[in-house]
Amino acid sequence: MAPGAAAKWFTGQDRYTLAHQRLLEGSTSASFEGMVQAWQQAPNNEERNNLNSLLKLAVSEDCGRSLSQNSLPDWLPNLVIQREVIQNLNQIMLKLSINGVSNSNISEVKLVKWPDQTVIANSPVIGAGGYFAVETRRLEKPITAGLYQLVISANGEESFNRWIVLSEPSVKQRISWKDSKNWRIERGNLPNPACPSPVLSMSMYDLNDTTWTPLWTEDVDGKLPTTLPKIDVPDGRYWLSVGLIESRWQGEISILDIQTITRPVDYPGF
Structure with a gap:
């Protein structure tokens, strides 16, 4: 944890100040509890921005695992919350x-x-x-x-x-189509070294399958591809989905932010 000691985000002994102070003291879970209480006080825009910055700082310790010490119950061993922006050729969902x-x-x-x-x-x-x-x-x-x-x-x-x-979702769309065969991935902000590197999730669907069960899917981390690899599907027209996934934690809860682009493609017309 290396927040600047001279940070002047908050003034006075209020919820915001206490949450920041707890983080500086290394008590991440207590700081998170303070953030929850601060959000309950109907913060103004400046305070909202400060709380958003404070959360990002807290996540930088261990990607958010220390934000909460509460374990998931035995009957719920896995839990994921995901926000997604899906962009096809003519609309954003x-x-x-x-x-x-x-x-x-x-x-x-x-x-x-x-x-x-x-x-x-x-x-x-x-x-x-x-x-x-x-x-x-x-x-x-x-x-x-x-x-x-x-x-x-x-x-x-x-x-x-x-x-x-x-946290506030990214306003920048980092992944976009370059042409019908390729996509581009733009650099984002400096990555959080405590969190996993972004993952690229690629899936191919049958246009006539209303269940939208993927015929093929592959997730890649590290060096992210910008074109579809050779895959084993019959020749034809398909729906291609390519998603850039960034992840963090809140205790044992996984939180994902996903930017996805989709389009119909002819395969192997690549």
Whole structure:
């Protein structure tokens, strides 16, 4: 942790000051609790920006694993929150989804932006191995920085209830089509060395398959490709999806920000 001792983000003994002070003292989880309390005080724009900067600083310690010391319950061993911007050739779609694995029957997943703006309140789709997912599509505006309350209800289990603090989404679209055969990936801000390097997720779909089950998918980290590799699918017309995934943690909860581009392609017309 190397925040400048002369940082002058906050003044006075308020929630913002205390959260910053706890971070400087090396108590990341206590700082995070202070951030939650500060978001509950209806911060103004300057305070919101300061809280967003403070969260990024806290994540730089260990990619967010120390933000919360609360463990996931035994019936919910895996949980992921993901924001996604999906751009095809003529429109942009904003999406938020919550997925994970549970060995109990989940009845509802609810996400509310503090204090009372419901983002998701749905029964999940349950798949093999206890995998579940809920999502909201065609959001009118991005899921912005702020405080969110996540409640997951399961039959016979005590409800899982957590405060989630999200950072401001990137305003820069880093991935875009170069032409029908290639895409470009622009440099972003300096990467957080505590977090995994970005991952490129490529998937190919049958245009006639309404279930949108990928025929092929591959995830690559490290040196990211900018063209589709040779794959084993019949000649034809497909839907190609290429997503750039950046990840961090809030305790044991994985938080992903994804920028995806999609388009129809003729294969192997590459």
